[in-house]
Amino acid sequence: MSNNMMDDVEKILFSEAELATRIKELGQAITADYAGKEILMIGVLRGAVIFMSDLARAIELPVAVDFMAVSSYGAATSSSGVVRILKDLDEDVENKHVLIVEDIIDSGLTLNYLMENLWSRKPASIKICTLLNKPDRRKADVPIAYNGFTIPDYFVVGYGLDFAEKYRNLPFIGVLKPEAYQG
Numbered sequence: 001m002s003n004n005m006m007d008d009v010e011k012i013l014f015s016e017a018e019l020a021t022r023i024k025e026l027g028q029a030i031t032a033d034y035a036g037k038e039i040l041m042i043g044v045l046r047g048a049v050i051f052m053s054d055l056a057r058a059i060e061l062p063v064a065v066d067f068m069a070v071s072s073y074g075a076a077t078s079s080s081g082v083v084r085i086l087k088d089l090d091e092d093v094e095n096k097h098v099l100i101v102e103d104i105i106d107s108g109l110t111l112n113y114l115m116e117n118l119w120s121r122k123p124a125s126i127k128i129c130t131l132l133n134k135p136d137r138r139k140a141d142v143p144i145a146y147n148g149f150t151i152p153d154y155f156v157v158g159y160g161l162d163f164a165e166k167y168r169n170l171p172f173i174g175v176l177k178p179e180a181y182q183g
């Protein structure tokens with residue numbers, strides 16, 4: 001594996017400028033839809049952090065932020081949808097307008113579980129905002145209110161998304177060369 005992350009990138013799907021433009025648009029849509037309300041943004045660690053920090057600054061309303069960390073029970077998740085909470089919220093969500101922020105929705109199992117879990121805490125509303133939507137691999141239906149981009153079944157990295165904890169700090173979304181997976 002190269003020391004220069006760029007050498008591992010096969011192609012760029014969304015450039016830094018394209019991401020910035022789309023995130024501004026999402027921020028404007030959210031600002032219009034939530035006028036007069038306060039938003040509690042809930043980021044799903046760790047991939048959503050970079051998107052969430054840019055999205056929060058594109059919303060012109062009062063925004064509180066909180067985070068959850070969830071983990072699958074290894075490979076079992078891909079079939080069972082069982083998700084374990086590693087870090088719960090610090091805030092009480094009762095009567096709040098919750099906006100869940102994700103970097104990508106793939107099988108949908110993570111968010112399907114989170115939605116059910118959060119609804120049981122009696123928020124005023126819950127909506128999902130995801131930067132990327134990969135519908136080809138969906139196993140559980142999730143209602144997406146705000147979607148940055150729909151992508152084919154590529155494994156993507158950058159802008160928060162990792163492969164084995166690497167590439168999260170690339171400023172764009174890209175696809176890796178096959179060699180990068182093989183080390």
Ligand SMILES: O=P(O)(O)OC[C@H]1O[C@H](OP(=O)(O)OP(=O)(O)O)[C@H](O)[C@@H]1O
Pocket residue numbers: 044045046047048102103104105106107108109110111161162
């Ligand atoms: O729709 P799904 O198939 O459930 O997949 C989507 C989830 O997988 C990724 O997280 P991951 O478990 O890789 O953790 P990370 O955010 O820390 O990278 C991503 O950030 C979503 O949370």
Ligand code: HPA
Pocket residue numbers: 104106154155156157161162163
């Ligand atoms: O395409 C992806 N890239 C990185 N992490 C992911 N988690 C689900 N899908 C992906």
